[in-house]
Amino acid sequence: MAQHPDCKTHEEVMFYDTDAGGVVHNIAYLRFIEKTRTRLGAKLGLSLKRMSESGLYAVVIRTEIDYHKPALLGDHLTVHGWLEEAGKVRFCCAFEVTRDSDMAKLVTSRQELAMVQMPEGRPSRLPKELEQYRT
Amino acid sequence: MAQHPDCKTHEEVMFYDTDAGGVVHNIAYLRFIEKTRTRLGAKLGLSLKRMSESGLYAVVIRTEIDYHKPALLGDHLTVHGWLEEAGKVRFCCAFEVTRDSDMAKLVTSRQELAMVQMPEGRPSRLPKELEQYRT
Amino acid sequence: MAQHPDCKTHEEVMFYDTDAGGVVHNIAYLRFIEKTRTRLGAKLGLSLKRMSESGLYAVVIRTEIDYHKPALLGDHLTVHGWLEEAGKVRFCCAFEVTRDSDMAKLVTSRQELAMVQMPEGRPSRLPKELEQYRT
Amino acid sequence: MAQHPDCKTHEEVMFYDTDAGGVVHNIAYLRFIEKTRTRLGAKLGLSLKRMSESGLYAVVIRTEIDYHKPALLGDHLTVHGWLEEAGKVRFCCAFEVTRDSDMAKLVTSRQELAMVQMPEGRPSRLPKELEQYRT
Numbered sequence: 001m002a003q004h005p006d007c008k009t010h011e012e013v014m015f016y017d018t019d020a021g022g023v024v025h026n027i028a029y030l031r032f033i034e035k036t037r038t039r040l041g042a043k044l045g046l047s048l049k050r051m052s053e054s055g056l057y058a059v060v061i062r063t064e065i066d067y068h069k070p071a072l073l074g075d076h077l078t079v080h081g082w083l084e085e086a087g088k089v090r091f092c093c094a095f096e097v098t099r100d101s102d103m104a105k106l107v108t109s110r111q112e113l114a115m116v117q118m119p120e121g122r123p124s125r126l127p128k129e130l131e132q133y134r135t
Numbered sequence: 136m137a138q139h140p141d142c143k144t145h146e147e148v149m150f151y152d153t154d155a156g157g158v159v160h161n162i163a164y165l166r167f168i169e170k171t172r173t174r175l176g177a178k179l180g181l182s183l184k185r186m187s188e189s190g191l192y193a194v195v196i197r198t199e200i201d202y203h204k205p206a207l208l209g210d211h212l213t214v215h216g217w218l219e220e221a222g223k224v225r226f227c228c229a230f231e232v233t234r235d236s237d238m239a240k241l242v243t244s245r246q247e248l249a250m251v252q253m254p255e256g257r258p259s260r261l262p263k264e265l266e267q268y269r270t
Numbered sequence: 271m272a273q274h275p276d277c278k279t280h281e282e283v284m285f286y287d288t289d290a291g292g293v294v295h296n297i298a299y300l301r302f303i304e305k306t307r308t309r310l311g312a313k314l315g316l317s318l319k320r321m322s323e324s325g326l327y328a329v330v331i332r333t334e335i336d337y338h339k340p341a342l343l344g345d346h347l348t349v350h351g352w353l354e355e356a357g358k359v360r361f362c363c364a365f366e367v368t369r370d371s372d373m374a375k376l377v378t379s380r381q382e383l384a385m386v387q388m389p390e391g392r393p394s395r396l397p398k399e400l401e402q403y404r405t
Numbered sequence: 406m407a408q409h410p411d412c413k414t415h416e417e418v419m420f421y422d423t424d425a426g427g428v429v430h431n432i433a434y435l436r437f438i439e440k441t442r443t444r445l446g447a448k449l450g451l452s453l454k455r456m457s458e459s460g461l462y463a464v465v466i467r468t469e470i471d472y473h474k475p476a477l478l479g480d481h482l483t484v485h486g487w488l489e490e491a492g493k494v495r496f497c498c499a500f501e502v503t504r505d506s507d508m509a510k511l512v513t514s515r516q517e518l519a520m521v522q523m524p525e526g527r528p529s530r531l532p533k534e535l536e537q538y539r540t
């Protein structure tokens with residue numbers, strides 16, 4: 001079996017990521033994770049340009065996210081994402097957000113995605129690049 | 136000349152609207168204003184449903200926004216928007232955000248919009264409903 | 271056992287809620303859900319004003335969200351949220367997002383929350399209002 | 406007179422930056438610009454960490470933004486920001502967003518900022534690093 005592809009992206013926490021509790025707002029992490037997932041998708045034949053040309057999109061159908069510790073304004077974060085498993089019509093990615101200064105694990109997440117042909121919204125098979133990771 | 140149409144919407148400040156400074160983030164007010172502008176647009180023949188069916192969209196081409204006083208978590212706000220002027224291919228809306236508890240004027244804004252036929256991005260004339268407000 | 275409190279909020283899908291796939295972006299639903307949760311929290315003694323005065327906040331520690339069908343620009347949505355269960359230091363809310371025009375169930379979600387004394391980040395017991403719902 | 410400091414940041418347009426018109430939403434550019442402004446601020450003695458320790462924040466009091474051409478999903482953008490002028494209690498930054506592939510100028514913006522001591526919200530003098538740019 002091929003080794004599962006992964007990807008890391010980096011964030012510096014901006015004011016617009018935080019809330020009046022003084023920490024990063026829970027929704028903001030999902031933007032960080034989307035960036036990692038997008039870069040990971042590009043490695044799997046699912047680049048944004050290719051998806052918008054073909055109309056065949058990877059669509060999030062489920063998100064699970066656990067908040068362990070809060071990130072603060074100005075923190076430097078690393079988001080690590082990887083392909084966890086691939087089936088016939090769905091695949092699953094996992095993510096970990098860590099703070100660079102103390103390596104604290106702040107957030108873990110898991111997302112299921114399906115391929116959908118837009119604009120009809122018709123479910124579609126995974127692209128060939130993903131088939132080799134079929135579990 | 137016909138009286139210029141206006142619209143009011145109401146917001147309760149949520150955590151996701153605030154930042155670590157303990158106040159509403161400057162960008163969040165533009166979501167509040169977009170909601171008012173959308174409702175105002177519906178009165179001017181520019182409803183979301185009609186725009187997405189025709190592909191003829193009112194597009195923001197300039198925003199000016201002044202921040203006078205900060206809103207806080209849980210504040211109840213009123214956003215008042217009105218058509219300021221209409222030309223051949225552009226129109227202009229103005230907005231005021233006030234806090235309900237003390238009537239403080241927090242934010243004022245002005246946006247210029249143009250009609251654009253998507254997906255080509257071709258500039259287009261204003262709809263008939265707007266012509267009567269031509270200055 | 272007391273009947274579990276619930277709350278409904280209403281949304282009209284704005285441009286800023288949608289993405290280039292032509293549908294509501296997956297992250298936007300979490301803003302809708304936060305509004306419902308905030309109103310539900312106010313019924314449970316957790317109003318925003320009271321939380322910001324006491325520094326004792328209900329913090330999301332886990333979100334699960336399933337995307338069944340997409341909402342479109344201009345759709346009118348109802349978000350129904352209710353207290354699912356309450357323990358000693360955590361409680362759990364559930365949510366359903368439906369489209370008003372066809373009553374389609376678009377999104378379901380579940381969030382776990384904990385009480386945290388800020389800025390120290392110290393875990394704290396649930397407020398008295400929630401104790402009667404202890405399972 | 407010292408040469409005015411500037412800063413460039415880079416963005417890849419994500420789904421969450423776009424809207425159902427198929428282009429980057431007008432509000433999303435203000436997140437791009439905030440990132441550039443934050444990095445520029447760090448060069449001017451206004452780093453996020455220093456601001457959150459001192460409670461002395463640079464606060465946006467006015468934004469002007471012009472939308473010339475739309476950015477699309479997957480576009481690579483460069484945001485160039487620079488200090489335009491500094492007074493006693495206010496300073497002004499300007500920004501240009503260009504697309505890397507064709508160097509098209511998409512968006513221009515100008516923001517006025519003031520120093521505010523939080524949480525009292527008391528106006529404050531600009532930091533020493535900015536005085537040398539006084540016009």
